[in-house]
């Protein structure tokens with residue numbers, strides 16, 4: 472027995488010695504290359520095949536890597552012995568990742584495969600035209616050579632599908648922002664993300680139910696229309712323009728869209744982007760199934776001054792933009808063509824299933840080129856609160872259906888709501904403040920609506936009066952030259968009479 476333990480101890484000592492030698496001879500950055508080399512030699516004798524799935528594939532992020540990561544973090548992950556657990560700030564769920572160089576055995580339809588997660592430090596960069604991530608991450612998938620076709624076809628398709636489902640059902644959606652313009656971080660990403668937790672849904676959105684249903688159908692048609700877009704040769708993307716006064720629910724609508732489809736949101740801060748090529752880089756680094764949002768597009772680029780350099784010059788006056796957003800000569804280097812290409816050019820299709828949403832309070836300021844179908848396919852006017860929208864707000868905030876409310880009060884509300892021109896944001900505020908006392912909430916709401924309606928009526932009658940005055944003035948102005956010319960003609964005739972007695 473003693474001999475057995477001695478042998479075990481010496482073998483362990485030998486193993487530790489070999490490991491130390493390996494670590495000393497091959498520093499961290501060379502270890503990955505060594506393992507690869509070793510694996511190559513080993514591969515020629517083995518009945519297994521190996522596939523490497525790296526995080527970054529050339530200039531683009533590798534979607535397969537993220538799909539595998541998500542897939543392995545699902546129930547399959549419970550069979551692993553060692554996992555790294557993550558919980559992102561504000562996230563509601565814990566995610567599991569395979570630790571570095573750990574393995575996991577998975578089986579699908581009776582075929583066994585092994586996943587290994589490999590993380591290595593990148594070698595010190597000598598020269599690179601773009602900064603590369605400090606860490607190199609990848610999965611190595613190994614399977615028996617005889618199962619090669621099955622693994623590359625059905626199994627990887629299954630992994631992608633499963634990841635898609637998981638993403639929709641469980642994972643928090645992400646909200647990305649380009650807070651440092653278009654430059655890349657240490658991992659080669661220009662976007663920073665936080666979990667997207669906005670609770671707005673189409674259920675809570677107060678707007679005309681028919682319009683709402685139309686938008687929801689349009690979104691689902693888009694999301695399920697992969698084969699249609701493929702067959703018709705169209706890029707699988709759709710543009711929505713949301714316009715209307717502040718507080719009518721444009722941002723809430725974007726959140727509802729994302730929650731409805733389970734998409735991530737890329738909130739593009741255009742004023743932080745310096746050039747068209749930065750804009751393109753940002754686009755290249757977005758993933759499929761996402762909504763790219765440019766809020767207040769009229770404030771991001773001063774489209775009103777398009778003619779400053781002549782129509783078609785595509786340069787804009789950027790006086791309203793921060794200095795960092797201008798070129799050397801004080802001109803912004805983002806051009807209309809850059810923005811149009813962003814939404815409609817060849818580069819706009821580098822991800823599939825993309826939605827572009829632009830919002831504005833002043834649709835009249837936007838260039839028609841930006842608004843045409845194919846770029847902004849659906850124009851959605853977010854209006855002041857209507858009676859049907861009000862009923863949704865009352866149901867949400869006061870937790871009561873309209874048949875539980877006083878019929879007379881409802882009638883009065885219906886009569887006054889359109890004239891009052893109040894935004895859902897203003898109405899929400901009154902309801903939130905008085906949500907513990909329904910009757911008080913409705914009374915205060917009615918008072919505010921009446922006040923606003925009276926004010927609007929007064930404004931309207933004043934405007935009408937002014938318009939009448941303007942009309943009179945115009946009439947007088949158009950008549951007076953006639954009178955003057957009559958007088959002139961009369962005096963000329965008089966002079967003639969005097970000259971020719």
Ligand SMILES: Nc1ncnc2c1ncn2[C@@H]1O[C@H](COP(=O)(O)OP(=O)(O)OP(=O)(O)O)[C@@H](O)[C@H]1O
Pocket residue numbers: 675676677678715716717718719720721722723724832853894895896897899
């Ligand atoms: N149609 C709506 N349905 C439900 N809530 C709404 C609606 N419109 C506004 N609200 C409420 O008002 C607040 C402001 O709305 P939101 O930010 O969506 O308006 P917006 O149109 O994006 O305004 P802005 O043009 O100033 O960006 C939100 O917190 C939301 O709760």
Ligand SMILES: [Mg+2]
Pocket residue numbers: 721722723766
């Ligand atoms: Mg908004």
